[in-house]
Amino acid sequence: MKKIRALIIDDEYLARSVITSFLKDDDLVEVVGECANGFEGLKAIQEMKPDLVFLDVMMPKLTGFEMLELLEDPPFIIFSTAYDQYAIKAFEKSAIDYLLKPYSKERFAVSLQKVKTSINQNEKQNEAIETLVHKSNPSEEILSRVVIKNGAKINIIPVDKIRYIESMDDYVRIYTDEANFLKQNTMKYYELSLPTSDFVRIHRSFIVKVKEIARLEAFEKDSHIALLHDGTQLSVSRSGYTRLRGVLGI
Numbered sequence: 164m165k166k167i168r169a170l171i172i173d174d175e176y177l178a179r180s181v182i183t184s185f186l187k188d189d190d191l192v193e194v195v196g197e198c199a200n201g202f203e204g205l206k207a208i209q210e211m212k213p214d215l216v217f218l219d220v221m222m223p224k225l226t227g228f229e230m231l232e233l234l235e236d237p238p239f240i241i242f243s244t245a246y247d248q249y250a251i252k253a254f255e256k257s258a259i260d261y262l263l264k265p266y267s268k269e270r271f272a273v274s275l276q277k278v279k280t281s282i283n284q285n286e287k288q289n290e291a292i293e294t295l296v297h298k299s300n301p302s303e304e305i306l307s308r309v310v311i312k313n314g315a316k317i318n319i320i321p322v323d324k325i326r327y328i329e330s331m332d333d334y335v336r337i338y339t340d341e342a343n344f345l346k347q348n349t350m351k352y353y354e355l356s357l358p359t360s361d362f363v364r365i366h367r368s369f370i371v372k373v374k375e376i377a378r379l380e381a382f383e384k385d386s387h388i389a390l391l392h393d394g395t396q397l398s399v400s401r402s403g404y405t406r407l408r409g410v411l412g413i
Contacts, residue, residue, distance in 0.1 A: 205234070309337060379404075
């Protein structure tokens with residue numbers, strides 16, 4: 164079996180040191196680099212093409228999940244995280260292995276062996292990673308920003324800059340005052356992850372920031388139109404109208 168080329172991405176020096184110490188006697192794994200944040204990690208993965216990445220979840224600049232969203236062909240990932248056992252369920256459902264800090268050398272060895280077996284059998288982890296990144300919010304936290312890759316440029320959009328979101332089949336289009344951005348994700352993800360006091364799903368095709376709505380107008384039987392302050396018109400379904408009335412208290 165050829166050597167597994169591993170990259171360590173963690174903002175804590177001690178955490179990186181623990182991993183390198185656990186790997187020093189493993190002849191099948193070669194550590195090809197270490198990174199202290201998500202931006203460095205993204206660049207290193209694209210340049211080095213490692214087989215395996217040990218990835219922290221919470222890091223400055225880009226979190227582990229935000230970084231994965233920007234990768235088209237991610238390598239095998241072993242997450243390291245300080246999340247509690249409840250949040251860990253999201254990892255388990257996606258069949259991606261994880262290390263809950265602090266972890267023992269024995270637990271580390273179990274996780275590493277899973278990856279070795281998968282690599283030896285020429286398996287891929289892309290589908291599991293896509294499920295985790297695009298169909299769930301592993302941290303079970305309300306989103307504060309959205310990260311989008313546009314060619315070589317990375318846009319970080321604060322949630323308070325989002326005006327509305329439109330469904331585009333397997334993608335969504337996110338509208339801000341400055342521009343709009345296409346992102347691979349589901350409307351359900353944003354419906355569950357955006358702050359419900361600020362955003363409401365008014366239609367199967369639209370999620371809108373409540374403050375952007377200037378007025379509502381009847382359109383057809385059991386349907387309405389939301390007129391935004393800039394003149395944009397968005398369809399409002401019957402169920403969306405009910406949700407909107409609840410948010411507005413009318």
